[in-house]
Amino acid sequence: MNKAEKVNYIIDELEKLYPVVEVPLDHKDPYTLLVAVLLSAQCTDKRVNQITPLLFERADNPFDMVKLSVEEIKEIIRPCGLSPMKSKGIYGLSHILIDKYNGEVPKDMGALEELPAVGHKTASVVMAQAFNIPAFPVDTHIHRLLTRWGITNGKSVVQTEKDAKRLFPKELWNKLHVQIIYYGREYSPARNPKLSKDFITKNCASKKVLKTYADYEA
Incomplete structure (x- = not known):
């Protein structure tokens, strides 16, 4: 997939998984x-x-x-x-x-x-x-996933934010960054991720990234 195809695929899959999202931090205002x-x-x-x-x-x-x-x-x-x-x-x-x-x-x-x-x-x-003002907060989890998915080169969170804002539609930023966090926790954790479960990475990542997974099969 090229980057445009990856972006559309990621948006579609995350929307299927998490059509409704809430900020994971409890707050009232x-x-x-x-x-x-x-x-x-x-x-x-x-x-x-x-x-x-x-x-x-x-x-x-x-x-x-x-x-x-x-x-x-x-x-x-x-x-x-x-x-x-x-x-x-x-x-x-x-x-x-x-x-x-x-x-x-x-x-x-x-x-x-x-x-x-x-x-x-x-x-x-x-x-x-x-x-509800468009922004794309990038923490270490989002940085990790967008790097794995080939959306950014992974050199810095600053670059990751720039790439995310350039590639993803602005009207989706606020929801998308929460969806990515949810996905990372459930399917693609920092430690011991399983490619058999991490289907977005399986379909988007380069072979070099895929080979870092213990359960990678060529």
Whole structure:
């Protein structure tokens, strides 16, 4: 398949598998989504969803969050890892949201990326899932899969995002990035993937990639 054929095949298969998708991080509004995505860095969504109820019971908005100390936030979110950096980020961005945006999360990529501990991927998720503004967040899972499928050369997540945006229709970006995450978890994990199960890779990948699978048969 050429790239155009791969793109159409991937879209069709993911739509069959996951016609309805929800963000795997529990949240109720843009602020709680922003905090949850920040916490998900180098942490599983499952673990984040176990911790955010404890945090949001104390503070589910920036006004209540700044009433907590950084140490209090850090103690609650410790199981998510990187708690010193994340707690400072949550506390700091909450202050900025109050001071600059009346406590609201801005609908602007640049403004989001200026917030403490908020990188491009986190900002992209918030733009896509909180505000339904087209974005294509690329995490390590999406980077891995689009590389396996020959959609990108895999040199960097920056290049992967550019290639994804160039090849996939803009109106599908927000849904597609979640569908790819779902597929990766179910069919194409990072460790010990099985080609017999990973049918999109089986049909899209180069022979060089296919040979990395333990159950590859020429």
